[in-house]
Amino acid sequence: MNERIAQALTRLFDRHRLVFWYDAKQELRADFEALTLPGVEKLEIANNEYGLKYRILREQPEQKFLLYKEGERPAELDNWLLDVELAHGEFRTDQGALWLSELDLGLDFLPIVQAHAEFFQSAKRREALKSRLRPDDTAGLIRLKMLSVCVGADARMDAVVKQLLADLPEARSASPSAKFELLRKYGLEGFLWEQMKRHFGYRSGEPGILDFVIHLFRDSYHERLSSQPVSATHPPLSADALVFLKRWKDSRQFEACFEALSAECAEVLGIEQDLQQRDFRALIEIDCFRLIDQKIISDLVKAIAARTVSSGDVTLWVRQRRQGHWYNEFRHHYEALDHAAHFMQALGEVSLAIDSLNDGVNRYCKSWYRLDQLYRKFTYHVNASAQPSLTEHLNNLIANLYSNNFLLKLNDRWQGLVDTMARWDIPGISLQRHFFQTWVQPFLNKDNKVCVIVSDAMRYEIGDELISLIRQEDRYGAQLEPALAMLPSFTQLGMAALLPNQSLQLADGDGGAVRVDDQSSLGTANRSKILKAALKERGTAITSEDFMRLNREESRELLKMHDVLYLYHNRIDHTGDKLHSEGLAFEAVEQTLEDLVRLVKKLTAANANNLLITADHGFIYQDRPLEESDYAGVEAEGEAVLYRDRRFVLGRGLQEKPGLRHFTSAQLGLAGNLEVQIPKSINRLRLKGSGSRFVHGGATLQEVVIPVLKINKKRQSDISVVDVAILPGASKIITAGQVAVAFYQEQPVTEKVQARLLRAGLFTEAGELISDSHELNFDLTAENPREREFQVRFLLTRKADEVNGQDVILRLEERHAGTSHHKEYKSIPYTMRRSFTSDFDF
Numbered sequence: 044m045n046e047r048i049a050q051a052l053t054r055l056f057d058r059h060r061l062v063f064w065y066d067a068k069q070e071l072r073a074d075f076e077a078l079t080l081p082g083v084e085k086l087e088i089a090n091n092e093y094g095l096k097y098r099i100l101r102e103q104p105e106q107k108f109l110l111y112k113e114g115e116r117p118a119e120l121d122n123w124l125l126d127v128e129l130a131h132g133e134f135r136t137d138q139g140a141l142w143l144s145e146l147d148l149g150l151d152f153l154p155i156v157q158a159h160a161e162f163f164q165s166a167k168r169r170e171a172l173k174s175r176l177r178p179d180d181t182a183g184l185i186r187l188k189m190l191s192v193c194v195g196a197d198a199r200m201d202a203v204v205k206q207l208l209a210d211l212p213e214a215r216s217a218s219p220s221a222k223f224e225l226l227r228k229y230g231l232e233g234f235l236w237e238q239m240k241r242h243f244g245y246r247s248g249e250p251g252i253l254d255f256v257i258h259l260f261r262d263s264y265h266e267r268l269s270s271q272p273v274s275a276t277h278p279p280l281s282a283d284a285l286v287f288l289k290r291w292k293d294s295r296q297f298e299a300c301f302e303a304l305s306a307e308c309a310e311v312l313g314i315e316q317d318l319q320q321r322d323f324r325a326l327i328e329i330d331c332f333r334l335i336d337q338k339i340i341s342d343l344v345k346a347i348a349a350r351t352v353s354s355g356d357v358t359l360w361v362r363q364r365r366q367g368h369w370y371n372e373f374r375h376h377y378e379a380l381d382h383a384a385h386f387m388q389a390l391g392e393v394s395l396a397i398d399s400l401n402d403g404v405n406r407y408c409k410s411w412y413r414l415d416q417l418y419r420k421f422t423y424h425v426n427a428s429a430q431p432s433l434t435e436h437l438n439n440l441i442a443n444l445y446s447n448n449f450l451l452k453l454n455d456r457w458q459g460l461v462d463t464m465a466r467w468d469i470p471g472i473s474l475q476r477h478f479f480q481t482w483v484q485p486f487l488n489k490d491n492k493v494c495v496i497v498s499d500a501m502r503y504e505i506g507d508e509l510i511s512l513i514r515q516e517d518r519y520g521a522q523l524e525p526a527l528a529m530l531p532s533f534t535q536l537g538m539a540a541l542l543p544n545q546s547l548q549l550a551d552g553d554g555g556a557v558r559v560d561d562q563s564s565l566g567t568a569n570r571s572k573i574l575k576a577a578l579k580e581r582g583t584a585i586t587s588e589d590f591m592r593l594n595r596e597e598s599r600e601l602l603k604m605h606d607v608l609y610l611y612h613n614r615i616d617h618t619g620d621k622l623h624s625e626g627l628a629f630e631a632v633e634q635t636l637e638d639l640v641r642l643v644k645k646l647t648a649a650n651a652n653n654l655l656i657t658a659d660h661g662f663i664y665q666d667r668p669l670e671e672s673d674y675a676g677v678e679a680e681g682e683a684v685l686y687r688d689r690r691f692v693l694g695r696g697l698q699e700k701p702g703l704r705h706f707t708s709a710q711l712g713l714a715g716n717l718e719v720q721i722p723k724s725i726n727r728l729r730l731k732g733s734g735s736r737f738v739h740g741g742a743t744l745q746e747v748v749i750p751v752l753k754i755n756k757k758r759q760s761d762i763s764v765v766d767v768a769i770l771p772g773a774s775k776i777i778t779a780g781q782v783a784v785a786f787y788q789e790q791p792v793t794e795k796v797q798a799r800l801l802r803a804g805l806f807t808e809a810g811e812l813i814s815d816s817h818e819l820n821f822d823l824t825a826e827n828p829r830e831r832e833f834q835v836r837f838l839l840t841r842k843a844d845e846v847n848g849q850d851v852i853l854r855l856e857e858r859h860a861g862t863s864h865h866k867e868y869k870s871i872p873y874t875m876r877r878s879f880t881s882d883f884d885f
Contacts, residue, residue, distance in 0.1 A: 048074055051144035052109065052134055056083060058147070059132035060107050061099060063124070065116040075111045088112035092123035100127070109134075139163075146173050148185075155185055162229035168192055186234045193225045200242045201287050203235075207252050208291070209300040223252060242841070244281035260308035263288050263331045268321070282780045282838045286815040288331065289838075292368050301368075302333070309334055327360050330367035337433065339364065340376050344437045347384050350391070357384035366818060376433055379424035383437055386417040390444060395453050400460050400469045407744045408503060408525045411453065415745060416504040418445045422666045423629040442667045450663065454724045454743045461742050462704060462723075467711045472527045475749065476540040476547060476712060478657065482751060483543075486653050487606060493653045494608045494646050496587070497541055498635060499534060500616035500739065502661030505632055506750025509656065512640055513754060514794035517762040519643075521754045528660045530711050531691035531719055532739050532746040534616060537659025539564040542609075543577040548714040549693060555686045567611055574607060582607040587642055598649035608651075612638060619662060619737030628664050628737045647756045656752040662739040663725055663746060669735050675722035677702045678729070689730050690740030691721045702726065704742065764799045765790045767821050767869065769853060770832070775873045777851070781838050782814075782873070784853060788821045788831040798822030801868055802856045805837055813843040813851065847875050 048071075055062050066072065078085065086095060086108055099108050110124070119125055134144070139156040142163045143149065156163055163169055175188040175198050184198075191198040194206040210220035226232050239245040245255050262280045292301050309315065309332045318326075318334060323342035326335050343360070346352040361377045364370055370377065393414065397403040418441065425431050425438050468474060473481050486493040501509070503525060510521045529540045529547070539547055539557040542564065550556040556565045562576075563569045567584050574582030583601075587610050590598065602608060618624045618631035639656065646654060665673075679687070682696025695718060699705045703720040711719060721741045722728055739746045770785040782805070792798050804816035814837040823831045843851070850872045856865035 047141060049078060049080065051141055052078070052080060052083075054144050054147055055132045055134055056080065056107055060105075061127060061131035062107075062109050062134050063128050063131070064109060064111045064134040066111065066113045067115050069113050072113055075109075078109075080109065083107045083109050085109045085111065088124070096124060096127065142169065145169060146176060148176070152182065152185065155182060159186075159189065159230045162189055162193075162231070186231065187238065189229070190226065190231055190235060190238075193229065193231065194222045200238055201290065204239075204252075204255075204287065205291055205294070205297050205300075208256060208304060209297055211253060211256075211300075211304065220252065242281075243284035243287065244279070245284070246278060256304050257308050257311055259284055259288055260305065260331055261312055264312070264314065264329060267329045268325055281841065283840045286838050286840050289815045292331070305332055308332075324360075327363050330364075330369065333369050333372075336364070336367065336369045336373045336376075340373060340380065340433050343380050344434055347380060347387060348437050348440050350387060352384065354381075354384040354388040357381055362820075362822075365820065372429070375424040375428035376430070379421050379428065379434055380437075382417050382421040382424065383434075383441055386414065386421060386441060386445075389414055389417060390449060393449070395449075395456060397456050397460060400464070401471045403457050403460060403744065404469060404472050404525060404527070404748055407748055411744070412504040412507060412748075414445070414449050415502070416508065418449075419504065419629050419632065419664075423633060426626075426629065426666070439667075442665065446665050446667070450665070450743075450745075451725055454745075457744055458704075458724045458742070465710065467527075467530045467706065469527055472525060473751075474712070475526050475528045475537060476544060478526065478541045478751070479543040482655055482657075482753070483607060491653055492602065492606050492608075492651070493655060494602070494610065494651045495541070496610045496612060496639065496642060496654065496656040497538065498615070498639060498656065498658055499611070499613040500619060500660060500662050501635065501656075501658040501750065502745055503748045503750045505615075505636070506656070506658070506752055509636055509639055509750075510752050511794055512636060513643060513752070515762075515797070516640070516644070517760050518757045519647075519754065520757055520761075521752055524751045524753070526657065526749050526751050528658075528747040528749045529713075530706065530742055530747065531688075531693075531721060532660035532741065533688065533691065534659050535565065537749075538570065538611075541657065541659065542570060542573050544573075546714045547712070549708065549717045549719075551715070551717065552685055555688070555693065570609065570611075574609060578605075578607055581605055582609075584609040584611065586610070587612040587638065591642065591645065595648070598645065602646075602649050602651055610642065610646075612642065614638060615662075616739075619664065620734070622732065622734040625664075625734035625737040626666070628662075629666070643754060652756060654752075654754040656750070656754065658749045660739050661746045661749055662737055663741075663743055664737045666736065669727070673725070673727060673735075675702045675726040675728055679703060679720050681718075685717070687728065687730060688740050689727045689733055689735060689738045690746075691719060692728065693717050693719060761795055762797060763795065764797050765792060765821050767799060767801065767855065769855065769869060769871050771853075771871055771873070775871070777839070777843075777873050777875050778877060780843075780877075781836055783834050783836045785832055785834045786819065786821070787828075788823050791826055791831065792822050792824045800858070802858075802865060803835060803837075804854060804856075805839065805843070805873070806852045806854050807842075807846050808850060808852065811842065812840075813846065814839050819855075843875060844877060847877050849875055851875055 052062060064075065075085065084106055088095065088110055095110065133150060135150065139153050140150060142156050143152055146169065171192045172188055175191065176185070187200065188198040190203045194203050196202040196206040207220065207222055210222040226235055236250045239250070239255065245258065247254055258277050258280060263285055266285060291297055314332050314334055318338045323339045326339055329335055343357065347357065358381055361381045364377055393411065397406065421441055425434050428434070431438065483493055483495065506523060510523045513519050513521045529536045533555065535555050535557045536547070539559045542559050544559045546560055548558045550558055556563065558564065559573050562573055564573060567586055571584040574584055583605050585608070590610055593601065612635070614635045615628065615631045619628035643654060677700045679692040679694070680698050681694050684692055684694040686693040695716070697705060697718045697720050702723055704723055706719045708715045708717050725743055727735050727738055766789040768787045768789055770787055772785065790796050799821045801819050801821065802816055803819055804812050805814035806812055817835055819835065825831055852870050852872055854870040855868040857868040858865050
């Protein structure tokens with residue numbers, strides 16, 4: 044006991060010069076007499092009050108005194124030292140007083156210890172509470188911190204409630220959680236419900252955590268719909284509750300808890316049935332239930348298919364859903380819908396009239412390629428989604444429209460012009476076999492080095508997306524031009540045509556191999572030999588995989604040794620040309636785009652300043668089983684059929700048939716006497732053991748119009764970020780529980796003007812958040828300024844009432860690159876003019 048008394052008294056003397064000790068039970072005199080405290084003089088009160096008072100106040104005003112009295116504390120009217128005692132400290136030896144002393148709390152907090160004695164029985168809990176205490180804590184704050192100790196949270200009501208929710212038993216069990224049982228055991232349950240009422244407006248005759256969370260989800264759902272149900276037993280929660288839900292929902296730590304309780308509440312509240320009667324437009328800003336995303340996606344599928352919504356509206360809705368909790372799960376669905384809407388609009392506006400071969404290529408490169416691109420992006424996102432059944436109806440519609448109304452119709456018209464060609468050549472369009480002379484040689488003429496990346500089957504629309512990605516990189520400039528692939532449009536001939544050449548010849552009986560100036564061009568090693576011969580050992584070829592394995596010094600040395608470096612990348616064709624993987628062709632395109640951006644960056648890091656990217660050929664792809672009408676109705680026959688593919692045959696003495704276009708080698712600009720036949724338009728030839736959805740070799744625009752990208756890296760940065768303005772409106776006075784603020788993105792996002800991600804909220808001048816916060820992505824691309832303005836609604840918390848009549852700040856914050864810290868981007872002041880709605884004790 045003596046040691047505990049000494050420790051308690053030491054803590055008291057840290058705060059008081061004089062400490063009174065009343066030994067009411069007259070049993071601690073021995074402890075008093077044995078006690079020794081450094082710097083403290085012991086005195087006994089025994090009918091000597093006046094003398095003691097004079098000594099401790101006049102004679103020794105700096106000395107610390109322990110004033111001991113054996114017996115009860117005298118009545119206040121009889122206590123000559125009452126004024127001194129009230130100004131200093133009292134030591135009590137009952138258990139509650141010892142606990143308070145241990146916690147450095149005054150005796151005025153004794154009712155808390157007495158009411159929750161079991162909480163204080165544990166030294167571990169007392170230590171945890173002590174670490175949270177502050178000198179200015181009120182009784183309410185101490186109890187809140189006791190709550191936080193019980194549940195293992197920070198000493199904030201929202202943090203306590205999050206932990207209680209996380210501890211709820213699974214689905215539909217209303218039994219108390221383990222943490223809630225602790226609150227009940229320690230007598231803190233009543234205080235909890237008082238604070239739930241004060242903070243969140245939660246009132247219930249039979250309060251419970253699960254009951255609260257059901258109430259919370261109900262209010263959040265109906266608040267946005269302006270359809271709050273009337274309930275005498277469950278009046279609406281406060282705005283603080285809705286802010287709490289938003290922060291809880293956005294917390295990664297409690298994500299699984301939120302989703303589990305959201306699913307349970309959706310069932311309890313009959314959300315699925317309620318959604319049946321809702322227009323999806325009213326749900327765009329609500330994301331408390333996963334069912335809402337399914338409802339929006341389902342209805343958008345129908346609306347897009349029926350063409351009752353514009354592509355601009357769909358893009359806006361998808362953009363708004365990106366802020367939602369379940370967006371990542373449904374990202375591919377939303378992206379598919381966005382591309383589907385734009386595909387439907389573009390297809391509805393397109394005219395496929397072609398005046399000439401040159402006109403056909405130019406119009407394809409100007410606009411028609413976008414339909415291929417939109418179909419590819421739509422199909423990729425549908426296939427990548429976890430639940431393609433949600434978009435199945437739209438998927439079938441888009442596939443049919445693409446195949447029948449665009450791909451077939453366009454290439455039927457194009458084929459009519461191809462049939463008139465005496466020679467495979469289009470005036471004004473560079474032929475692939477002249478690639479080296481047209482694009483590579485000009486660099487060499489200026490004594491500049493150049494790197495050429497050849498990506499197998501990268502058709503023109505992919506090149507268009509790639510150039511956009513490259514331009515988005517800082518200090519990169521790029522240009523895109525079309526070239527006309529050789530016919531038949533297959534790998535061996537396309538790869539050969541891109542090399543320096545005087546003559547190209549389809550090899551007789553060699554499985555479609557091609558000879559360049561009578562040299563084999565099959566494989567990277569042979570192509571490297573051709574480059575070395577043409578460039579006097581200053582040219583070479585390497586696969587992109589091998590180059591990416593080189594370290595920094597090795598890659599620089601390789602470029603230093605050669606004036607021309609060809610790099611071969613093969614993911615699209617490698618995937619699409621196989622029966623078992625052709626369905627992954629569009630996924631391979633996405634991976635290819637990432638590969639090529641990385642490859643460009645590594646080349647420029649190795650001091651390559653001039654880069655060209657092109658392809659050997661394009662392809663056509665239909666993401667559905669082909670019908671009988673998609674195959675040519677005839678088979679190639681002749682004196683000798685030497686090589687068969689799905690889109691062309693090679694041979695001699697081939698019979699001309701109505702469904703096949705016949706070419707001689709000379710007509711195709713090739714040496715030798717082999718003949719070539721290709722099925723007209725998009726038809727395939729039957730070939731056992733081979734896929735039929737991904738094909739190339741024929742003369743469709745998708746197969747023969749290839750991209751040529753010319754890339755250079757600049758010395759100075761050319762990337763900027765959009766500016767954002769806050770538009771406060773006519774008044775900057777806040778009088779209600781919420782405030783709507785308009786924001787304006789001052790420039791459209793382009794390849795060189797990037798989006799800006801900001802966090803917005805209302806703060807006190809001391810920096811305390813008094814509203815919900817919003818992550819705002821300013822990524823609008825619209826040229827029309829009015830389309831770059833949007834409004835955000837901020838819900839105020841009850842903390843806003845504490846700064847009534849004062850200025851508050853609407854602040855836009857931006858994350859500091861590479862960190863989790865935010866810095867202020869812009870801010871404007873508002874003035875709070877609201878009536879107080881509640882009293883506070885902490």
